[in-house]
Amino acid sequence: MPLRLPGRPHRHDVLIAAGGLLGGLTLWFLGLTGGRPIDGFPEPLTLVALAVMAGAELLRRTAPRTALAVGVLALALDLSTGTLIATVVMFTDLVYAAVLYGSPAAARRVPRAAELFTVVVTLLSLALLRKPEALLIGVAAALLTITPAWTGVGIRRYRDSARAARLEAERTALLAELDRREAVGAERARMARELHDMVANHLSAIAIHSTAALSIGEPKAAADALAVIRANSVQGLAEMRRLIGLLRDAGGEQEPAAAPRLDALDALIEQARTNGAGSGLRFALLDERAPGPLPAPVELAAYRIVQESLTNALKHAAPGEVSVRLGRAGDGPLEVCVTSRFGDRPGPRAPGSGAGLVGMRERVALLDGEFEAGPVTTDDGYETEGGKAWRVRAVLPLDERGSQ
Numbered sequence: 001m002p003l004r005l006p007g008r009p010h011r012h013d014v015l016i017a018a019g020g021l022l023g024g025l026t027l028w029f030l031g032l033t034g035g036r037p038i039d040g041f042p043e044p045l046t047l048v049a050l051a052v053m054a055g056a057e058l059l060r061r062t063a064p065r066t067a068l069a070v071g072v073l074a075l076a077l078d079l080s081t082g083t084l085i086a087t088v089v090m091f092t093d094l095v096y097a098a099v100l101y102g103s104p105a106a107a108r109r110v111p112r113a114a115e116l117f118t119v120v121v122t123l124l125s126l127a128l129l130r131k132p133e134a135l136l137i138g139v140a141a142a143l144l145t146i147t148p149a150w151t152g153v154g155i156r157r158y159r160d161s162a163r164a165a166r167l168e169a170e171r172t173a174l175l176a177e178l179d180r181r182e183a184v185g186a187e188r189a190r191m192a193r194e195l196h197d198m199v200a201n202h203l204s205a206i207a208i209h210s211t212a213a214l215s216i217g218e219p220k221a222a223a224d225a226l227a228v229i230r231a232n233s234v235q236g237l238a239e240m241r242r243l244i245g246l247l248r249d250a251g252g253e254q255e256p257a258a259a260p261r262l263d264a265l266d267a268l269i270e271q272a273r274t275n276g277a278g279s280g281l282r283f284a285l286l287d288e289r290a291p292g293p294l295p296a297p298v299e300l301a302a303y304r305i306v307q308e309s310l311t312n313a314l315k316h317a318a319p320g321e322v323s324v325r326l327g328r329a330g331d332g333p334l335e336v337c338v339t340s341r342f343g344d345r346p347g348p349r350a351p352g353s354g355a356g357l358v359g360m361r362e363r364v365a366l367l368d369g370e371f372e373a374g375p376v377t378t379d380d381g382y383e384t385e386g387g388k389a390w391r392v393r394a395v396l397p398l399d400e401r402g403s404q
Helices: 011-029 045-057 064-081 085-101 104-129 134-144 146-215 219-248 262-275 296-316 355-366
Strands: 281-289 320-328 334-341 370-377 388-396
Touching: 011 045, 011 085, 045 064, 045 085, 064 085, 064 104, 085 104, 085 134, 085 146, 104 134, 104 146, 134 146, 262 281, 262 296, 262 320, 281 296, 296 320, 296 334, 296 355, 296 388, 355 370, 355 388
Parallel strands: 281 320
Antiparallel strands: 320 334, 334 388, 370 388
């Protein structure tokens, strides 16, 4: 395993090391040492211990365990050659840094080692000196080791708590932003569905009849087409104004506009008859619902599904009957089925983008219902394209979710 060298010293560590070294040299030249050297240890070695301790300070952040090990040796040399208070103070800082900047294991072990060291020094002092004053040596050992170690523990816990609180705040802010984006996306999807369902029918009729008015040469037929275009234009503008008013007055004092209900299907079918009069389409409504009220979300979804299905029939259906059937047995779900001829037809057709089917599917999914749309083989008079018809079928449950 390759040896990892410590990184570049932190700027603050360089200042601490330089300050400790200059302070120790000042004390040395003033003769302010803490005691006499042990026999065999020249007094100038105190400066060596000071220099080594200052060098260890450079590693207090980048290699705190190495710095503490070097500091222990330097302190032992300092105590043997005449103590400098600057060397001792720098050692306490190394104990503090080992707890604060070291690994979690070091943060646990250094305080335990400091406590054990203090106890051993105190007991040895009492055993050797046999005087109460020996307790002062234990106090000094505690000040050198236990006090900086537990100071580092307290500050480390505070920093860890602050970091955890900051991360929690960032996580909460991120979740709030994700919720906001999801809410904005859901609201935009809802607005897109409402706008498409309200306006697409009128615009499709306008496109079909304007193309017919341009392609035929009969003045009466062109006048009828222009009348239908004007009626749909006026209705489309009214729907747009209502939607824009709702958006502008959101949260205001105005009462929200009433949502369309299934009682208005007769008017919707009549409007479809008018718009599809020149395309050979006939429209029929068969209401087989059991008596009883329906939740407003279910009625709105059913109305919009029928509306969009009729719009698609005006755009794409072959000449023939377009049947709308509503069914509900007892307390069961509401079934909506719109069937039209599947095949080519003469005359103008309006282009489609597929957004209508997407909107219908989303409405049914919000109510946990079932939705299917596509060509089917029938035996009820749809002979075009090999007996195929285009059928839109939705099953809308009337549970608690549908009542929201």
